[in-house]
Amino acid sequence: MSTYLFDLPKAPLIPVVGEDKSYPVGRIFCVGRNYAAHAAEMGNEVDRSAPFYFTKSPTAVAPSGITTPYPPGTKNYHYEMELVVALGAPVFKVDAENAWAAVYAYGCGLDMTRRDLQIAEREKKRPWDLGKDVEQSAIIAPFTKALDIGSIGEQKIQLKLNGELKQDALLSDMIWKVNEIISHLSGFYHLRPGDLIMTGTPAGVGPVVPGDRIEGQITGLSPISLTIGNPE
Ligand code: MN
Numbered sequence: 001m002s003t004y005l006f007d008l009p010k011a012p013l014i015p016v017v018g019e020d021k022s023y024p025v026g027r028i029f030c031v032g033r034n035y036a037a038h039a040a041e042m043g044n045e046v047d048r049s050a051p052f053y054f055t056k057s058p059t060a061v062a063p064s065g066i067t068t069p070y071p072p073g074t075k076n077y078h079y080e081m082e083l084v085v086a087l088g089a090p091v092f093k094v095d096a097e098n099a100w101a102a103v104y105a106y107g108c109g110l111d112m113t114r115r116d117l118q119i120a121e122r123e124k125k126r127p128w129d130l131g132k133d134v135e136q137s138a139i140i141a142p143f144t145k146a147l148d149i150g151s152i153g154e155q156k157i158q159l160k161l162n163g164e165l166k167q168d169a170l171l172s173d174m175i176w177k178v179n180e181i182i183s184h185l186s187g188f189y190h191l192r193p194g195d196l197i198m199t200g201t202p203a204g205v206g207p208v209v210p211g212d213r214i215e216g217q218i219t220g221l222s223p224i225s226l227t228i229g230n231p232e
Contacts (some may be wrong), residue, residue, distance in 0.1 A: 010207045012061035015142040016105060017222060023086055023105065023143055026194025028056040030111055030132070031181055034174050034200025051176040051184055054128050056138045063143040068225040071134050074114035074130050076111050077208055080201035080215040081159035081167045084109035084176055086143050099182035102191065105143035108216050108224035111198050112137035141224035153177050155219035157202060162213055169202030169217070
């Protein structure tokens, strides 16, 4: 039997409220343009025919409460406050009605973005990886089990930068609902426990600088925070 030449980092773990064990992160799917007002502020039309996605590596996960260095290669690092959906059951080609059963938990997330690189990639019709798959750019707060939340809809989703309210919306403002995203995505992937979906950000995104403090919350979930440190 062969053995590994070297060890890789283990899957990141996200605490779960009320559980001793933590949730290991497999894949991270992110939905683009899922709030009409945010699509508009980015100069885009919303395509209501189907959601679209980009991904972040699980190695991009960082816990709430930490300080992350201002990343290399950007002069316009942005916050995006998002609802994160953590899957707890395998689903493939599931319809929207049955997709809810795949949800294990919800959490607050920050999809930190090198906006200048994302826009440059977009304009050149290139993939968004340099803009989006940034080290320590997927900040994830502790999860709350779906059974403890109830239905998703009228909860507020908010972000403050240095105490000033910047993003303020309702989860019901999402164009593609949680179950519709899972159903659609399951037409392309064998979704499984460990898969996370970052469901897109409302309007009000903006840049950060070293020393900035981000605080986000979604009604009923553990809050999230992040401090931006100096570049390495
Ligand atoms: Mn996002």
